[in-house]
Amino acid sequence: MRNPCLSAAIFGACLSALCAPSAFAQDAAASDNVYERDHLTIGVGAVYGPSYEGSNDERISPIPLVKGRYKGIEINPRTRGLAVNLIPSTRGAKVDFSAGPVFGVSFNRSRRIKDEVVRAAGKLDTAIEVGATAGVTVNRVLNPYDSFTVSADVKWDVNGAYGGMVWQPQVTYMTPLSKAMIVAVNARARHADGDYARYYYSVTPEQSLASGLPLYDAKSGWDSLGIGALVGYDLSGDLRDGGFALFGAVNYSAMLKDGKNTPYTALRGSADQWTVGAGIAYTF
Structure with missing residues (x-):
């Protein structure tokens, strides 16, 4: 989930919960539950948040949403990407498993950089990421309709940008507050390999000469930790019948280690990354 608004990563995980309240709907007949x-x-x-990972300049970015299921195969949203679950869920099951491919696009520092010093260091290439995702969901944890999910995405850049690998474990708890309203809370961390760290966090001699930033040699490691929450409200008053739903979210991410210590963050930005957002979805 690497893009100009890193903190928007909450949307991918929590929108999946918003758009798939199957546990909540188990007391309805299948014919009544979309x-x-x-x-x-x-x-x-x-979303309104940082213009690049570690920036303290904010910008507005669109977040598209596509989710669905066809003959047991599910498509789930990610921030600027999607994941495919090839393991069909079982109605009424206590535990569900998921696994399949995941795809994403990262525009981190590839466009619309507000900070003139960071912009002088040069724009980076867009990364196209391909990988795999897997997870396990436990239903009916604290009430008859909630769920708790542990999952992880592993992705590689195949477009020759950073050319490395990142992986992100995360946990999501979802529960309805009524037939119309659902809440999801998500926590996650991200580990970047050396190729990713060098591409986004290092300051090369050429970049230093162009921008005036000091040289910096970044290494692999855990580079971010985040937590966020999302609230969804179905405009018909019942999530099970589909139609229009509104959602709003708030998220906090902390840059860690070289993600925090790089001059792009330490001198020109902030390790504290806040994002707020809202949107509308339609299910049929």
């Missing part, structure tokens, strides 16, 4: 049959959710949102 999520128990083939369906598609499309939507759009906007």
Whole structure:
């Protein structure tokens, strides 16, 4: 989930919960529950947050949403990407598993850089990321309708930008507050390999000469930790019948180690990354 608004990563995990309240709907007949049959959710949102990872300049960025299920195969949203679950869920199951490919695009420092010093260091290439995701969900943890999910994404850049690998474990708890309202809380961390760290956090001699920033040699490691929450509200008053739903989210991410100590963050930005956002989705 690497893009100009890193903190928007909460949307991918929590929108999956918002758009798939299957546990909440288990007391309804399958014919009355759009999520128990083939369906598609499309939507759009906007987030206000850092213009690049570690920036203290904010910008507004769109967040598209696509989620659905067809013959047991599920498509789940990620920030500027998607994941495919090839393991069908079982109605009424206590535990569900997920696994499949994941795809993403990173525009981190590739466009719309507000800081003139960071911009002088040069724009970076767009990364196209391909990998795998896997997870396990426990249903009915604290009440008959909630769920707790532990998952991880592993992705490699295949576009020759940073050319390395990142992996992100995360946990998500989802529970409905009523037939119309659902809440999801997500916590995650990210580990970047040396190729990623050098590309985004190092300051090379050429970049130092162009920007005036000091030289910096970044290494692999855990570079961010985040937590966020999302609230969704179905406009018809019942999440199970699909239709339009509104959502809002707030997220905090802390840059760690070289993500925090790089001059792009320490001298020109901030390790504290806040993002807020809202949007609308339609399910049919």
